[in-house]
Amino acid sequence: MDKILVGVKRVVDYNVRIRVKPDNTGVVTDGVKMSVNPFDEIAIEEALRLREAGKASEVVVVSIGNAECQQQLRTGLAMGADRAIHVESAAEIDSLAAARAFKAVIEREGADLVILGKQAIDDDCNQTGQMLAALWERPQATFASKLEIDGTTARVTREIDAGLETIEVDLPAVVTTDLRLNEPRYVKLPDIMKAKKKPLEVIAIDELGIELEPQVQAQRWDTPPARGKGTMVGSVDELISALKSKGLVS
Amino acid sequence: MTSVLIIAELDGNQLNPSTAKCVTCAAELGADSIDVLILAEDCTAAAGAAAELAGVTRVRTVTAPHNATPLAAVFAPQVVALAADYGYVLAPSTTFGKDLLPRVAAILGVGQVSDIMSVLGPRTFTRPVYAGNAILTVEVPAGKTIVGTVRTASWRDAPTGGNAPVEPAEVTAELPTHTRYIGLAGQSSERPDLQSAKTVISGGRGVGSAENFELVFQLADKIGAGVGASRAAVDAGYVPNDMQVGQTGKIIAPELYVAIGISGAIQHLTGIKDAGTIVAINKDPEAPIFEIADYGLVGDLFEIVPELEQKLG
Ligand SMILES: Cc1cc2nc3c(=O)[nH]c(=O)nc-3n(C[C@H](O)[C@H](O)[C@H](O)COP(=O)(O)OP(=O)(O)OC[C@H]3O[C@@H](n4cnc5c(N)ncnc54)[C@H](O)[C@@H]3O)c2cc1C
Ligand SMILES: Nc1ncnc2c1ncn2[C@@H]1O[C@H](COP(=O)(O)O)[C@@H](O)[C@H]1O
Numbered sequence: 237m238d239k240i241l242v243g244v245k246r247v248v249d250y251n252v253r254i255r256v257k258p259d260n261t262g263v264v265t266d267g268v269k270m271s272v273n274p275f276d277e278i279a280i281e282e283a284l285r286l287r288e289a290g291k292a293s294e295v296v297v298v299s300i301g302n303a304e305c306q307q308q309l310r311t312g313l314a315m316g317a318d319r320a321i322h323v324e325s326a327a328e329i330d331s332l333a334a335a336r337a338f339k340a341v342i343e344r345e346g347a348d349l350v351i352l353g354k355q356a357i358d359d360d361c362n363q364t365g366q367m368l369a370a371l372w373e374r375p376q377a378t379f380a381s382k383l384e385i386d387g388t389t390a391r392v393t394r395e396i397d398a399g400l401e402t403i404e405v406d407l408p409a410v411v412t413t414d415l416r417l418n419e420p421r422y423v424k425l426p427d428i429m430k431a432k433k434k435p436l437e438v439i440a441i442d443e444l445g446i447e448l449e450p451q452v453q454a455q456r457w458d459t460p461p462a463r464g465k466g467t468m469v470g471s472v473d474e475l476i477s478a479l480k481s482k483g484l485v486s
Numbered sequence: 487m488t489s490v491l492i493i494a495e496l497d498g499n500q501l502n503p504s505t506a507k508c509v510t511c512a513a514e515l516g517a518d519s520i521d522v523l524i525l526a527e528d529c530t531a532a533a534g535a536a537a538e539l540a541g542v543t544r545v546r547t548v549t550a551p552h553n554a555t556p557l558a559a560v561f562a563p564q565v566v567a568l569a570a571d572y573g574y575v576l577a578p579s580t581t582f583g584k585d586l587l588p589r590v591a592a593i594l595g596v597g598q599v600s601d602i603m604s605v606l607g608p609r610t611f612t613r614p615v616y617a618g619n620a621i622l623t624v625e626v627p628a629g630k631t632i633v634g635t636v637r638t639a640s641w642r643d644a645p646t647g648g649n650a651p652v653e654p655a656e657v658t659a660e661l662p663t664h665t666r667y668i669g670l671a672g673q674s675s676e677r678p679d680l681q682s683a684k685t686v687i688s689g690g691r692g693v694g695s696a697e698n699f700e701l702v703f704q705l706a707d708k709i710g711a712g713v714g715a716s717r718a719a720v721d722a723g724y725v726p727n728d729m730q731v732g733q734t735g736k737i738i739a740p741e742l743y744v745a746i747g748i749s750g751a752i753q754h755l756t757g758i759k760d761a762g763t764i765v766a767i768n769k770d771p772e773a774p775i776f777e778i779a780d781y782g783l784v785g786d787l788f789e790i791v792p793e794l795e796q797k798l799g
Contacts, residue, residue: 250753254619263620331588332597355734360615361600366558366588375559375665378585381727391668395727396581397681397736398497399672403557406664415734416721451597451630455623460614463759466780472793475765475783484685484742484763485709485798 243352246305275353281420313431325441335367340444365412375405488573501535504578509644514605519543527554546655555667562589563659579635591633599634618756639739683712691718692747732757750775
């Protein structure tokens with residue numbers, strides 16, 4: 237396999253307590269820690285392991301967003317990716333536009349395998365990989381917890397509601413990662429220095445000639461209703477009688 | 487005229503309960519008709535069950551050997567071939583619908599509304615973002631097919647009592663051979679299904695081992711509950727992946743949820759926020775799970791769980 241493209245989305249770190257802006261136009265991101273989407277970190281790790289196993293020769297990380305997402309691309313490079321492509325877009329784009337952008341990058345670059353996260357933990361859409369596979373008219377293997385490449389095919393174990401499903405797909409294909417695919421490596425300081433010298437190409441999204449108009453328009457953000465504060469019980473007997481009085485146990 | 491097409495999910499040849507939730511969501515769209523589409527090798531049982539759901543106008547079936555397993559790459563072109571007649575295409579927000587529907591949307595050249603929680607208008611919906619820490623209102627512009635997955639925990643089952651006609655659908659679509667089904671390692675269990683059980687008992691890292699998880703199973707069996715787990719418990723290999731509850735596992739809404747040895751990370755809580763009553767058992771009085779629990783009990787689960795089991799049922 238020649239080339240693996242990996243999606244890297246810049247998102248609010250998973251440990252941050254999310255607050256909706258008082259004017260309901262989004263969530264607070266000022267001064268908030270931003271990170272590589274955790275599923276994308278897993279995607280980078282998987283691509284690197286394939287390269288290290290001699291199954292691929294190049295790993296290219298791709299991010300679509302404003303200038304700041306170059307920080308996350310640098311993290312990918314520090315983990316070990318060979319090059320980065322930043323598709324610069326000042327405006328927020330939706331999953332369909334992201335899929336179209338990936339397709340356009342594939343047309344320029346070529347790719348034998350594209351690994352994306354199963355979902356971005358900001359929009360929680362879980363769409364981009366499937367949409368890209370459709371536009372590219374190639375197989376999709378979503379929610380992967382195991383990936384084995386054998387020549388021109390991939391065997392993928394998928395975490396689905398009923399258990400673990402295995403499918404086989406012809407390459408090129410799109411794979412989306414689930415949490416148990418691997419444990420991403422830690423970035424070491426010298427690697428961060430080295431990453432600064434690795435190539436990072438910037439492409440303006442308008443250059444890709446794709447439709448960008450959001451298909452699903454975000455209107456307002458609200459804080460979800462809080463669950464009422466509960467009570468602490470002092471013993472198993474007290475718990476059982478509380479549940480009995482609500483008719484929840486017999 | 488607007489009409490809705492719901493893609494049914496099957497377990498083997500049986501209708502998955504999530505389809506009945508999609509029917510309830512569809513009924514709020516004010517559409518003129520609601521059709522349910524069944525793709526299977528043998529549609530009989532599922533079509534019969536779908537026809538009984540109140541509110542369903544018609545059940546359409548595509549019976550074919552290549553529909554024996556739900557490969558998105560194979561299902562999507564068939565759905566697209568039928569979608570032109572509809573204003574809405576819906577599927578449950580289960581791994582089945584999440585895998586299939588974005589592929590359908592992209593072929594149609596439209597976006598997808600993921601995890602519909604509520605319908606505010608014919609083209610306006612709410613959906614959770616940031617692991618349920620914010621609720622986003624979205625609108626789909628006029629003139630486009632609306633493709634959406636339905637967050638099953640937000641919707642009731644449509645009642646039975648309907649009697650819709652079942653009709654085979656003619657589908658002409660080119661089907662790819664680049665994706666092949668190999669097999670499913672399922673953990674077929676006698677216990678109630680996690681996503682439809684009235685009571686769910688979950689264990690976390692605090693349970694400590696696969697052997698200790700027997701305590702959780704015993705308590706569940708005593709009261710007829712389904713069993714779930716936190717990600718940490720699954721990662722540690724105590725239980726299989728299909729038991730994970732949370733942002734990236736199953737989103738559930740049982741009447742009673744009991745969290746045992748689970749700290750209450752936001753990614754876990756987002757999976758249980760719609761539960762009727764939440765009980766937390768944890769030895770750490772500061773555990774965040776107590777902030778959302780209706781009843782909290784501080785103590786050692788290895789004493790509390792056996793005592794509960796003995797005194798219940
Ligand atoms: C992108 C992403 C997605 C995620 N998705 C999910 C998801 O879908 N679902 C999910 O659950 N997590 C998810 N997580 C992980 C989540 O952040 C937490 O790490 C996880 O939920 C912790 O599981 P836990 O509560 O079992 O373990 P811990 O946080 O380790 O808590 C164990 C608890 O057990 C208690 N305990 C220990 N011993 C005893 C005892 N003897 N008696 C009583 N109590 C005891 C401790 O006090 C502690 O509170 C996700 C994380 C990320 C980054
Ligand atoms: N703007 C983006 N830049 C890079 N990758 C993206 C972007 N949007 C989506 N992706 C990829 O698509 C995956 C799923 O995103 P989503 O469909 O938004 O949940 C992410 O985990 C990324 O791998």
